[in-house]
Amino acid sequence: xxxxxxxxxxxxxxxxxxxxxxxxxxxxxxxxxxxxxxxxxxxxxxxxxxxxxxxxxxxxxxxxxxxxxxxxxxxxxxxxxxxxxxxxxxxxxxxxxxxxxxxxxxxxxxxxxxxxxxxxxxxxxxxxxxxxxxxxxxxxxxxxxxxxxxxxxxxxxxxxxxxxxxxxxxxxxxxxxxxxxxxxxxxxxxxxxxxxxxxxxxxxxxxxxxxxxxxxxxxxxxxxxxxxxxxxxxxxxxxxxxxxxxxxxxxxxxxxxxxxxxxxxxxxxxxxxxxxxxxxxxxxxxxxxxxxxxxxxxxxxxxxxxxxxxxxxxxxxxxxxxxxxxxxxxxxxxxxxxxxxxxxxxxxxxxxxxxxxxxxxxxxxxxxxxxxxxxxxxxxxxxxxxxxxxxxxxxxxxxxxxxxxxx
Numbered sequence: 001x002x003x004x005x006x007x008x009x010x011x012x013x014x015x016x017x018x019x020x021x022x023x024x025x026x027x028x029x030x031x032x033x034x035x036x037x038x039x040x041x042x043x044x045x046x047x048x049x050x051x052x053x054x055x056x057x058x059x060x061x062x063x064x065x066x067x068x069x070x071x072x073x074x075x076x077x078x079x080x081x082x083x084x085x086x087x088x089x090x091x092x093x094x095x096x097x098x099x100x101x102x103x104x105x106x107x108x109x110x111x112x113x114x115x116x117x118x119x120x121x122x123x124x125x126x127x128x129x130x131x132x133x134x135x136x137x138x139x140x141x142x143x144x145x146x147x148x149x150x151x152x153x154x155x156x157x158x159x160x161x162x163x164x165x166x167x168x169x170x171x172x173x174x175x176x177x178x179x180x181x182x183x184x185x186x187x188x189x190x191x192x193x194x195x196x197x198x199x200x201x202x203x204x205x206x207x208x209x210x211x212x213x214x215x216x217x218x219x220x221x222x223x224x225x226x227x228x229x230x231x232x233x234x235x236x237x238x239x240x241x242x243x244x245x246x247x248x249x250x251x252x253x254x255x256x257x258x259x260x261x262x263x264x265x266x267x268x269x270x271x272x273x274x275x276x277x278x279x280x281x282x283x284x285x286x287x288x289x290x291x292x293x294x295x296x297x298x299x300x301x302x303x304x305x306x307x308x309x310x311x312x313x314x315x316x317x318x319x320x321x322x323x324x325x326x327x328x329x330x331x332x333x334x335x336x337x338x339x340x341x342x343x344x345x346x347x348x349x350x351x352x353x354x355x356x357x358x359x360x361x362x363x364x365x366x367x368x369x370x371x372x373x374x375x376x377x378x379x380x381x382x383x384x385x386x387x388x389x390x391x392x393x394x395x396x397x398x399x400x401x402x403x404x405x406x407x
Contacts, residue, residue, distance in 0.1 A: 045145075045166055045185075045188075046143055046145065046164070046166070046168050046254075046257075047145065048142070048162065048164075048165075048168065048172040048175040049141070049144065049154070049161070049175065050140055050162070050172075050175040050176065050205070051140040051141075051158075051160060052140075052160075052180045053078055053081075055111060055116065056079065057119070059109065059115055059116075059119075061119040062118060063115070066105060067101075067105060068107050069094070070109060070110075070111050071111070072110065074094050075091055076088060076093075076097050077090065077111050082104065083097070083100075083101055086104070118317055120136075120139065121300075123158055124136055125262060126154065127142065128260065130154070132259045132260060133258065141172065141175075143168055144257070148185060155181055155183050159180050159181055160180065161176075161179060161180050161182060162174075162182070162183040163176070164186065165186040165191065166254065167254050169247055169249075169251060170191045170251055171186075172206065172248065173202075173248055174186050174194070176202050177202055192225060192228075192251075195224045196223055196225035199223060200217065200221060200222060200223065202224070203224065206248060212239045216239075224249050225249065231246075232246040263353065263355065264355060266293050266298070266351070266355070267288075267292075267349060267351050267352075268285040268286060268288030268290070268292065269350075270284045271347055272345055272348060278341065278348070281348045282348055282350075285350040286328070286329060286332060286350050288350075289350045290352075295357075295358065296323065296355045296358075297356040297357070297358055298322065298328065298354060299353070300317050300351075300354040301315065301332050301350070301351070302314070302315040302316075302335075302350070303332055303335040304349040304350070304351070305339055305348060306347040307343065307345055307346060308346065312339055312340070315335070316332075316334075318331060318354075321354070321356045321358075323358070332350060390405075391404065
């Protein structure tokens with residue numbers, strides 16, 4: 001057995017990376033060009049990515065792949081395509097939706113905002129691997145600067161709909177018309193002709209209310225290009241989403257995108273030297289990452305092995321954020337064991353991402369004794385309405401008898 005020798009690496013190079021991105025951004029703005037990913041390609045188009053059926057997509061990215069019915073307050077918030085074909089609509093009661101889909105293996109799940117945030121962060125990190133110039137718009141739209149090959153690769157990988165154009169508004173309009181997994185490109189100079197062919201109901205996926213589209217249909221508007229007959233003031237006066245209608249119906253901004261800052265993460269690294277034990281290096285990287293976590297919670301664990309020819313990684317999302325060392329170690333161990341180690345890596349790296357701040361709970365000023373609490377519960381069951389809570393009214397301190405009342 002060789003002697004164990006590891007060197008803990010400093011993370012000062014991260015600050016240097018941020019300064020490097022700032023210099024790249026400045027260089028691109030001075031030359032009115034956009035840097036496009038790892039290959040350094042220069043393009044003159046914007047790419048708009050859209051996540052079709054975002055709530056179902058986010059749940060499938062992290063959990064199951066079956067027919068989903070996402071509900072909120074006993075109402076349908078989102079559903080799969082097969083359920084839509086059966087007549088299930090957004091806003092319908094859960095009982096009515098289940099009655100229409102009795103023959104299908106249906107999974108009724110409440111809306112999970114934590115799951116949606118994790119899936120959205122994973123998507124942005126995937127785009128960030130190609131270019132740092134991103135403009136995300138929660139929950140389903142993101143602009144980037146990519147070429148057609150990179151756009152097609154990302155749409156197939158994440159199941160997105162994408163549009164390419166020389167301005168942001170036309171790119172978003174093309175993404176609304178594209179199908180999931182497809183990319184629709186509008187060549188420069190054909191923006192007006194393209195808008196004249198897009199039906200108005202397409203804007204429903206872009207955030208325009210159905211009431212506004214119905215009123216536009218009554219007024220004789222059938223295509224997006226027809227809206228150019230009205231100026232911005234007229235659209236805002238007649239429709240509450242008139243600003244959005246005005247932006248989507250005309251070629252938009254061509255201003256270059258700024259640098260997107262990825263969410264912070266905690267990284268632990270170990271440098272492997274000749275004759276070292278890899279398991280001990282993994283434990284050292286895990287310990288360094290956990291110690292830097294502090295009072296934050298992590299939702300994603302990534303184990304990376306860096307070789308001279310590249311990096312091999314394995315990641316896992318946690319259903320609930322945690323800060324417990326035991327849970328983090330149990331989640332990271334299968335990832336470590338699943339990585340193929342045909343040769344000795346140069347570095348072992350462990351990343352803790354999806355960081356969250358734990359919710360604080362206000363404690364009670366006067367603790368209620370357990371014996372008294374049991375007596376109150378028995379009294380409330382035997383004599384309902386006898387035990388009442390006192391409600392204080394801060395605005396009536398001048399009159400003592402009005403400063404409180406029974407709730």
